[in-house]
Amino acid sequence: MINYKAIFFDAAGTLISTSRPVGESYALLARRYGIGVDPGELTRRFRSCFAAAPPLAFPGVPAGRIKQVERQWWKDLVRTIFEPFGSFTRFDDYFAELFEYFSRAEAWSLYPEVQDTLFSLRRRGLNVTIISNFDSRLFGILDGLGISTWVDSVVISSQAGYAKPAREIFLQALDLHQIKAEEAMHVGDSPENDASGACAAGLTGVLLDRNGNGASHSYLRVRTLTEILGVIGAR
Ligand SMILES: [Mg+2]
Numbered sequence: 409m410i411n412y413k414a415i416f417f418d419a420a421g422t423l424i425s426t427s428r429p430v431g432e433s434y435a436l437l438a439r440r441y442g443i444g445v446d447p448g449e450l451t452r453r454f455r456s457c458f459a460a461a462p463p464l465a466f467p468g469v470p471a472g473r474i475k476q477v478e479r480q481w482w483k484d485l486v487r488t489i490f491e492p493f494g495s496f497t498r499f500d501d502y503f504a505e506l507f508e509y510f511s512r513a514e515a516w517s518l519y520p521e522v523q524d525t526l527f528s529l530r531r532r533g534l535n536v537t538i539i540s541n542f543d544s545r546l547f548g549i550l551d552g553l554g555i556s557t558w559v560d561s562v563v564i565s566s567q568a569g570y571a572k573p574a575r576e577i578f579l580q581a582l583d584l585h586q587i588k589a590e591e592a593m594h595v596g597d598s599p600e601n602d603a604s605g606a607c608a609a610g611l612t613g614v615l616l617d618r619n620g621n622g623a624s625h626s627y628l629r630v631r632t633l634t635e636i637l638g639v640i641g642a643r
Pocket of ligand 1: 418419420421422596597598
C-alpha cells in the first residue's frame with residue numbers, strides 16, 4: 409500500500425455542488441429580465457457550452473488582471489448559452505447579477521460526507537489541497553461554507569495558468585508542499601480532468617462516481633469520499 413502524504417480534491421461535483429440545478433438559477437434570474445427559457449434546457453445548454461469553452465486559464469496574464477479576465481471568460485460563456493433564445497437587451501445587468509449570485513456561499517452546498525472525510529485526513533497528518541478549474545470566487549465560497557480551515561491550500565486554474573487535465577497544475581500543487589507525485593492522490597468527478605489527468609501527472613487518480621454509472625477504466629473509482637479512507641488504509 410502506498411504511504412500517501414497528500415490527498416488532492418477537485419471542488420465542484422466533488423466537495424461542493426450548486427444548491428439548485430444551474431439552469432434553474434439561470435432561468436429564475438432571466439425571468440426578471442423578461443427572458444423566459446425552460447430551466448432544463450438552460451442546464452443542458454450550460455453543460456454543452458461549458459464543455460466546449462476554452463480552459464479557464466490565462467497564462468501570461470498579470471495577477472492584477474486575473475479577476476477581470478475571469479469575469480470576461482464567464483460573460484462570453486453565458487452569452488453563448490443564451491444565443492439560441494433571441495435578443496437579450498439587458499444582458500450586461502443580468503450577467504452582473506448572475507456572476508455575483510454564484511460568488512455567494514448560499515449558491516453552493518457541501519456534499520454530506522465532506523467535513524468528516526477532510527477532518528479524518530487532516531487528523532492523520534495528510535496534506536489536503538483543492539485543485540479546481542475555477543476562478544477567484546472559489547476562495548470566498550469555501551470560506552462561506554466553512555471549509556477553508558480544513559484544507560492546506562487551494563490551487564485554481566485561473567491563477568495557475570493551467571487547467572486540469574494539464575499536468576502543470578498538478579505539479580504546481582505538489583511543488584507548493586514539496587510532495588512527490590507518487591505520494592499524492594487526486595480525487596474528482598471528471599474522468600478526463602481528474603482521474604486521467606492526475607494519473608498522467610504521476611499521481612494516483614481516483615474517479616468519484618457518485619451515481620455509479622462511469623465506465624470501468626484503469627484508475628480507481630469510489631462512490632463517496634468516505635471510501636477514500638479505506639483506499640488509503642486509514643480505517
Ligand atoms: Mg468537478
